[in-house]
Amino acid sequence: IRWNLGFFTSRMLLSGGGLEGIEAMEGNAARAMEELASVPVDVIAYCCTVSGALRGVEGDRAFCQDMAQRWGMPVTSTMLAAAEAMQHLGMRQVVVTSPYPDSHHEAERVYLKQTGIEAISMQGMGFEQGWQFARVKPEAILEFSLDAWDDSADGLFISCMNFDAMPVVQRLENRIGKPVVTSHSATLWRALALADIREPIHGYGRLLAQPREV
Known part of the structure; x- marks a missing residue:
């Protein structure tokens, strides 16, 4: 498969390994997403599993919706995906x-x-x-x-x-x-679907091997 596809990243500082550090990391989210939105990209994924879990389902959805509205593009989180x-x-x-x-x-x-x-x-x-x-x-x-x-x-x-x-x-x-x-396969699966890239990817399990729907 040949796609005209690029991946861009922006790191967020994680100070320490406890849950408090993970919660504090979210304070860097707006800055990181602003950097990605300036590319611009088609989809943003917040790539931390436990962060989404700590927000809870409704909080996680609200976070993604708020960020999507702010930056004008779809946003998903790893836990939601x-x-x-x-x-x-x-x-x-x-x-x-x-x-x-x-x-x-x-x-x-x-x-x-x-x-x-x-x-x-x-x-x-x-x-x-x-x-x-x-x-x-x-x-x-x-x-x-x-x-x-x-x-x-x-x-x-x-x-x-x-x-x-x-x-x-x-x-x-x-x-x-x-x-x-x-966490990786789910985030990729959801981000590609939101970017309207539906072709299957083989060799990484049945999730990615299936055509994707938004």
């Missing part, structure tokens, strides 16, 4: 894996429940700092997720935008026989 992706694939009971400490999981559990999705198991690697999340190799994520897997679940959600799970999604799906959604 992930919930929509799991609903799209019929994932009602899920196993969640992440690099996080347990303290980061409760907000995600509540958010998912608000969207009709039950996290029957949530297993984190216990890392506290974002740079630690990024250093976990895809093979380690694969093995950790397989160890956490429960055959009674409808699918697997691998949480965190700083966690390199995309390279092993297809292998995980082949092993467990159920859909696998990651």
